[in-house]
Amino acid sequence: MQDITYIGEHLFHGQFGHFLLILAFASAIFSAVSYYFATSSSGVVSESNTWRNLGRVGFSLTSLASIGSIGMIFYIMINHFYEYEYVWSHVSEQLPFKYIFTAFWEGQQGSFLLWIFWHSILGLIIMWRGSKWEAPTLAVLAIVQAFLISMILGIYLTEEFRLGVTPFALLRESEGMSGLPVFANANYLELIEGKGLNPLLQNYWMIIHPPTLFLGFASVTIPFCYAVAGFWTRDYSGWLKAVMPWALFSGAILGTGIVMGGAWAYEALSFGGYWAWDPVENASLVPWLILIAGIHMNLVARRTGHSIKGTYIFYSLSFLFVLYSTFLTRSGILGDSSVHAFTEMGLEWQLVLFMVAFAILTIAQYFKHRVAVPVPEKEEAFNSREFWMFIGSLVLLFSAGLITFTTSLPVFNKLMDAYGSLVGQDMSSYHKASPEDPIAHYNRFQLWIAVFIGFLSGLAQYLYYKEKKWDQRKTQFWKNIGISAILSVVLTVVLSLWIDASHYSYYLLLFSAVFGVVANTQYLITFLKLKMKASAAVLSHVGFGLMILGVMASGLNKSYISNNSFAMRGIFAPSDDRLHQNVYLVKGEPMFMGGYLATYVSDTMIDHNRSYRIKFDKLAEDQKTVEESFELEPYLTYNMEKTEMVNPNPSTRRYVHKDIFSHIVAAPPKHISVEAARSEDDSLDYRTYYMIPGDTINIQGASFKINNIILDPTHPEYTAEADDLAYGLEIMGWDSAGSTGAANPVLAIKQQRYIYSFYDNIYRLGARIRLTEEGLSKIYPDDRLLSYETYQQKLGDVFYFEDYKITVDGFDRDPAHPSYLPKEGDIAVAVQLKIEPPTGAPVVARPIFLIRDNRTFVIKDYAPSLGISTRFSSVDPTSERLELQIAKSDKNAIQIPVEIAMDAPRDDYIVLEAIEFPGINFFWLGCILMMGGMLLGMARRLRLA
Amino acid sequence: MKGIKKIHIISLVMITAAVVLLLSASKDMSTYATFAEADSSGSAVKVVGTLAKDKEMVYDPAVDPNYFSFFIKDAAGIERKVVLNDAKPQDFELSEQIVVTGKMQGNDFIASNLLMKCPSKYKDQEVSVRSDI
Structure with missing residues (x-):
């Protein structure tokens, strides 16, 4: 292999990109060291400034080099340099440009780079603002950057030992590839094309969700940096103010990123919901919960001096859990036997080292400074705001802990195995698997936490920090709380008419959410006098309450419209209480379900999507009057070759108060894949029948007759092209029970070699009919x-061929004919011959006389229904007589072979799932308010600072 | 009582609550089992197996769009019929490994949940060669 000089490779780009990554890594370390000395020598201003400037150079360089290498990846992706594995794996010729970003972060290295990118931007902002916190925070951030960059470094420290995996690896050198024969060809680049982007990810949410989520992850690092910096510089309370805007920013952005993931799942995936307590979802929720707890601790610490250590711990934990999440989702440990790309990359140890290193740093720092951190003499009082905020933070941490416990089951199993291998015991019988119903499992615990948070978020607003005048205020407090509680009871009763709270715990949750909304709103009106500037916390807490209401309404009141008990009648016993969530719809046959009359109207293929028009008529109480009509268009996405369906996409009708969500859960084999269609068709018992047009044949009590032969046939699956040779039959079928139907099967030969047979069904007879290639020679004698x-005739002449009366009706100087492809410079004339048979309808034949490049050609026309061929073989310019040739095929010769299978399944159906989600907009609105509140709080603090 | 702060009491309460909740949570956890163990346990288990491709697979939406049955062979080599009250998942035949969660009911395993492990279409180590060369 070494001898081959490959043609057309762009090796420079990869080498330069790799060089940039190494430069970024080295300068990150340089920056960390410089900022370290800038911090530790802060007593001597000139020395400290020199180190700080060096740190700035280092951090700028690592940021520029990282961004440069990202630019290089985009460059090789946009130019489709498939010699690079990363390009080959994620890009293809057909990939629309807007998805080039999605393709970039589809891969592990790309998502690491995205994370590094945001760290760079955030770090540069800190540098630009240049406060006293710059040196210590950026020292920490630079180490984090160095660890992250090491993941994509791809340098061999020894023969076996590799640090990171570079995104600039060559395809021909990558694992499992190097030996492939295609690389024996020096010109292999001509032979390969990229694999392209997973169609599941070709969704607009995937353009904005990952950058937002990774900005969220990256921003969690900043409060951690401040926490470490605060302890390090022994300014134990000074950092609490500086970190606040960053923490609020992080809470808002990470939260938004998580919600966007939910929106993507709801709109592009078909599980029918926005949250499934999936381990990957949990992995991003846990750091957010801890961060939110940290923000509350931070507020307490700023106002009272309590909980400084708590703030430190919470911000650090939040960051450590981002690392843990990264480990969980990327190490492949979650899918116990799935081979995740990262496992092969062997980055697990690096991820573990990353976590352990920062955990040690955090803990060491904590114990070093534990005693020095000032703690107020006085304990928080029960009636103080800080006490309940502290409790709230603990509850959030508690929630995060419970989620982590269940999500970490595979890790526990791994640890047990590690222990087992030490003591030589098989531990697999102790392994635990995820809960049978994970959603119910998580909801059961998180419900109580949400109840708690709902009450606290309302109560705590009316309490004061460092409460000293409780005796004067308590009447006021209980009055406010009383009003909120009474209003909330009334509202809860009203809402419970709508929300289907079947259990006391749901009533409690409903009441607590309503109380959170009411108490906060009341606080906004009576205490804040509607001053929006100060309303950040109120907005976020109202948002939380609304979000819970949305979760309850859309979750508890979720109903399957496609629960068609009517159609099941007679098939199952009444005791059958299974959840019927899918319904079978036959094209054109309205089906009654869940108060709607649903009709699968049609399906159309556009690009790589087949969309299904489904009409919903909402019926009034009388089951007759149509109150409202709308259409949903769920669609199936196919692969690039259109040979296989890759993803069903939902379609949702949105109202203010509810959503109607639908997606296709099953479709006939011909809509699933070429292979499935073939295997279904192969399983049928086709028999060949030689049918004479007009004659009737009988098969198993059913009768069939060829009504017509069509030489320019149409079929839903067939796209006619100019040089196709095709025919179709119109076949009638009927039986003695009075069922009738027609089928229009088509056969086409494309490019003179590829045969396509498009069958058609007569569903009422259970018949599927297809044509054969042999029939083509019968059709075209x-x-x-x-x-x-041969006849010599003039325009307008009438003559007889056997019993057929033929009239020379006219000329067509711009003729169209299935066998004639017009060319520049042609002189082509068709003669119109009206042929009247003794019985039946007349037919017009149009044979063509053609002069092309000074040569004459004759294009015959054939009237299959009569079996008559006509030729226009020459014209005498002086006498204006045309030479016409007429022939009739042997009647037996037009016995057309037709393959008919009886008992064929229908293929004009879909299986649909349709779900109504009431109040889902409360969820989205609540989320927006929650995040918006945090952004408002951040903006306010930045303005005050 | 000196030295005991509220935070200590709260921590104690929280830790107790956590232990109680985790103990009750661990009842939710299922265990991996074979069909033989599922027969005897009667509670929900997860069975890991492979699709028995020679046995009948039934999904006839015209009859019932919420009934899908197939046979899988567990690690001990026992084959059982599995019933899933839902539509047949896409690419089911391609699955290399199937994890079903559910209970035995008579001779059938009634699955509440099904997880397939497919050879990922987008990660296979194959270089696609253009067909016209």
Whole structure:
């Protein structure tokens, strides 16, 4: 292999990109060291400034080099340099440009780079603002950057030992590839094309969700940096103010990123919901919960001096859990036997080292400074705001802990195995698997936490920090709380008419959410006098309450419209209490379900999507009047070759108070894949029948007759092209029970070699009919076997061929004919011959006389229904007589072979799932308010600072 | 009582609550089992197996769009019929490994949940060669 000089590779780009990554890594370390000395020598201003400037150079350089290498990846992706594995794996010729970003962060290295990118931007902002916190925070951030960059470094420290995996690896050198024969060809680049982007990810949410989420992850690092910096510089309370805007920013952005993930799942995936307590979802929720707890601790610490250590711990934990999440989702440990790309990359140890290193740093720092951190003499009082905020933070941490416990089951199993291998015991019988119903499991615990948070968020607003005048205020407090509680009871009763709270715990949750909303709103009106500037916390807490209401309404009141008990009648016993969530719809046959009359109207293929028009008529109480009509268009996405369906996409009708969500859960094999269609068709018992047009044949009590032969046939699956050779039959079928139907099967030969047979069904007879290639030669009789009779005629003449009366009706100087492809410079004339048979309808034949490049050609026309071939073989310019040749095929020769299978399954159905989600907009609105509140709080603090 | 702060009491309460909750949570956890163990346990288990491709697979939406049955062979080599009250998942035949969660009911395993492990279409180590060369 070494001898080959490959053609057309762009090796420079990869080498330069790799060089940039190494430069970024080195300068990150340089920056960390410089900022370290800038911090530790802060007593001597000039020395400290020199180190700080060096740190700035280092951090700028690592940021520029990282961004440069990202630019290089985009460059090689946009130019489709498939010699790079990363490009080959994620890009293809057909990939629309807007998804180039999605393709970039689809891969592990790309998502690490995205994370590094945001760290760079955030770090540069800190540098630009240049406060006293710059040196210590950026020292920490630079180490984090160095660890992250090491993941994509791809340098061999020894022969076996590799640090990171570079995104600039060559395809021909990558694992499992190097030996492939295609690389024996020096010109292999001509032979390969990229694999492209997973169609599941080709969704607009995937353009904005990952950058937002990773900005969220990156921003969690900043409060951690401040926490470490605060302890390090022994300014134990000074950092609490500086970190606040960053923490609020992080809470808002990470929260938004998580919600966007939910929105993507709801709109692009078909599980029918926005949150499934999936381990990957949990992995991003846990750091957010801890961060939110940290923000509350931070507020307490700023106002009272309590909980400084708590703030430190919470911000650090939040960051450590981002690392843990990264480990969980990227190490492949979650899918116990799935081979995740990262496992092969062997980055697990690096991820573990990353976590352990920062955990040690955090803990060491904590114990070093534990005693020095000032703690107020006085304990928090029960009636103080800080006490309940502290409790709230603990509850959030508690929630995060419970989620982590269940999500970490595979890790526990791994640890047990590690222990087992030490003591030589098989531990697999102790392994625990995820809960049978994970959603119910998580909801059961988180419900109580939400109840708690709902009450606290309302109560705590009316309490004061460092409460000293409780005796004067308590009447006021209980009055406010009383009003809120009474209002909330009334509202809860009203809402419970709508929300289907079947259990006391749901009533409690409903009441607590309503109380959170009411108490906060009341606080906004009576205490804040509607001053929006100060309303950040109120907005976020109202948002939380609304979000819970949305979760309850859309979760508890979720109903399957496609629960069609009516259609099941007679098939199952009444005791059958299974959840019927899918319904079978036959094209054109309205089906009654869940108060709607649903009709699968049609399906159309556009690009790589087949969309299904489904009409919903909402019926009034009387089950007759249509109150409202709308259409949903769920669609199936196919692969690039359109040979296989890759993803069903939902379609949702949105109202203010509810959503109607639908997606296709099953479709006939011909809509699933070429292979499935073939295997279904192969399983049928086709028999060949030689049918004479107009004659009737009988098969198993059913009768069939060819009504018509069509030489320019149409079929839903068939796209006619200019040089196709095709025919179709119109076949009638009926039986003695009075069922009738027609089928229009088509056969086409493309590019003179590829045969496509498009079958058609007569569903009422259970018949599927397809045509054969042999039939083509019957349809188009071979001229050598015909004996033509020649006639000399003029325009308007009438003559007889056997019993057929033929009229020379006119000329067509711009003729169209299935066998004629017009060319520049042609002189082509068709003569119109009206042929009237003794019985039946007349047919017009249009044979063509053609002069092309000074040569004459004759294009015959054939009227299959009569079996008559006509030729326009020459014209005498002086006498204006045309030479016409007429021949009739042997009647037996037009016995057309037709393959018919009886008992064929229908293929004009879909299986649909349709779900109503009431109040889902409360969820989205609540989330927006929650995040918006945090952004408002951040903006306010930045303005005050 | 000196030295004991509220935070200590709260921590104690929280830790107790956590232990109680985790103990009750661990009842939710299922265990991996074979069909033989599922037969005897009667509670929900997860069975890991492979699709028995020679046995009948039934999904006829015209009859019932919420009934899908197939046979899988567990690690001990026992084959059982599995019933899933839902539509047949896409690419089911391609699955290399199937994890079903559910209970035995008579001779059938009634699955509440099904997880397939497919050879990922987008990660296979194959270089696609253009067909026209």
